[in-house]
Amino acid sequence: MKKIQNTDKKPILLKVSLLQMSAATTAIVPLRPQDEKIISERERLIIQVERINQMARELEAAILELKAIANTLNTQKRYPLLKKEPYKNICQYFAVSVPWVKRKPDESFILTTRRVDLFRAEREAALLAQQLRQQTKKRLASQRHRKNKSGDYTKRLFKRY
Numbered sequence: 001m002k003k004i005q006n007t008d009k010k011p012i013l014l015k016v017s018l019l020q021m022s023a024a025t026t027a028i029v030p031l032r033p034q035d036e037k038i039i040s041e042r043e044r045l046i047i048q049v050e051r052i053n054q055m056a057r058e059l060e061a062a063i064l065e066l067k068a069i070a071n072t073l074n075t076q077k078r079y080p081l082l083k084k085e086p087y088k089n090i091c092q093y094f095a096v097s098v099p100w101v102k103r104k105p106d107e108s109f110i111l112t113t114r115r116v117d118l119f120r121a122e123r124e125a126a127l128l129a130q131q132l133r134q135q136t137k138k139r140l141a142s143q144r145h146r147k148n149k150s151g152d153y154t155k156r157l158f159k160r161y
Contacts, residue, residue, distance in 0.1 A: 049101040049109055056098040060116050063096060067118055093118050 070091035100114035 052101050059098050
């Protein structure tokens with residue numbers, strides 16, 4: 001045992017191990033990644049890719065909601081500046097994109113961006129309105145045609161009598 005002096009001058013007895021005195025004679029073997037660890041890292045990567053893309057979808061939805069709210073304010077003219085000034089849009093729109101991760105055929109990934117189509121809803125509404133107008137015109141034309149045919153038939157019947 002080794003004696004260590006305390007500040008109070010009382011000896012403290014400590015056991016000293018002989019193992020503490022020996023020097024290390026072997027090197028530490030570097031760790032090698034196991035196959036299971038590689039698979040779990042790949043799974044983590046895929047989960048992160050999915051998370052980024054989900055957040056991009058949520059961000060795109062939030063941007064489109066912002067546009068819808070601004071359009072509502074524009075049509076209701078509740079925005080304070082619109083009462084004093086001539087009609088003015090409350091929000092301007094420029095090209096917008098969100099981060100997006102694409103998977104390549106070789107199972108690798110590309111971090112890129114995806115364009116947010118701010119005016120898709122308006123285009124779809126205009127296309128639907130155009131299709132409905134065309135259907136209405138066709139329906140009216142076919143009704144007139146049937147009316148004319150039935151009118152011709154009744155005229156012919158009355159001519160016989």
